[in-house]
Amino acid sequence: MKMITEDIRLLEGMKEDDNSSFKAVYEKYSKVLFIYAHNIIKDKVICEDIIQEVFISLWAKRKTSNISSLKPYLFQAVKFQIFNHFRNNKFSTEDLTRLNIIDVSMNVSDQIEYSELNQIIRDQVAKLPKRCRHIFVLSRYDHKSNKEIAEELEISVQAVKNQISKALAFLRNNLQLEEAVIISLILLH
Incomplete structure (x- = not known):
């Protein structure tokens, strides 16, 4: 505070x-x-x-x-x-190699489209199970480390990592190819 x-x-x-x-x-x-x-x-x-x-x-x-x-x-x-x-x-x-992106065109022209994509991501994040969503939000939106999240929620760091992996897999599976590529850029931590 x-x-x-x-x-x-x-x-x-x-x-x-x-x-x-x-x-x-x-x-x-x-x-x-x-x-x-x-x-x-x-x-x-x-x-x-x-x-x-x-x-x-x-x-x-x-x-x-x-x-x-x-x-x-x-x-x-x-x-x-x-x-x-x-x-x-x-x-x-x-x-490209580091991000595992091969020949994908990101044709996004301005901040409005970025905001729309961000809303798509937030909509998908809202569909995550409650605990998974909470951990994901703490990590990606509140920028807390896995250790900070684990201490705050009184769980293991490995449990935090597992929930974040689960969330990222869900998002990749539920977004179109271009959106999935861009989400990997936006949500890298």
């Missing part, structure tokens, strides 16, 4: 053009966001650009955005930038 309160204070400071609040947000989240992006895109320069874009956008929208939870917002923004990176065909053969 302390973290959420601190984030709210920092967001309010940014709305009042407080550069030190922005710097504090950057220092708090930039490294973890970079690591997250780098786990998907193994190119340091591209990941640095993605993180820079996310923070430029955060500052540019500081007075108009209604961010209720900063950490999930920032992770979602990074996911969107990664999505744009792949959509714009700036991926290497290594990226």
Whole structure:
């Protein structure tokens, strides 16, 4: 709860053009966001650009955005930038191999389509069994580690991994091919 309160204070400071609040947000989240992006895109320069874009956008929208939870917002923004990176065909053969994508065209043109796809994913996630869905949401949307989830729910880390695997298999089986490819990009952790 302390973290959420601190984030709210920092967001309010940014709305009042407080550069030190922005710097504090950057220092708090930039490294973890970079690591997250780098786990998907193994190119340091591209990941640095993605993180820079996310923070430029955060500052540019500081007075108009209604961010209720900063950490999930920032992770979602990074996911969107990664999505744009792949959509714009700036991926290497290594990226394709690592993601097990062979000759699949992602013809998604704008954020509206991304939002629609995200809604499709959320609809499918809602169909998961209650416990599986809860664990999946904690992992992929709240960005909690398997260990954090296991401690919170008082279960083993292996049980968390099993539920996440079960959820991903369900989503892959219930989405069209292009959606399944894109979900693997969006939900990689």
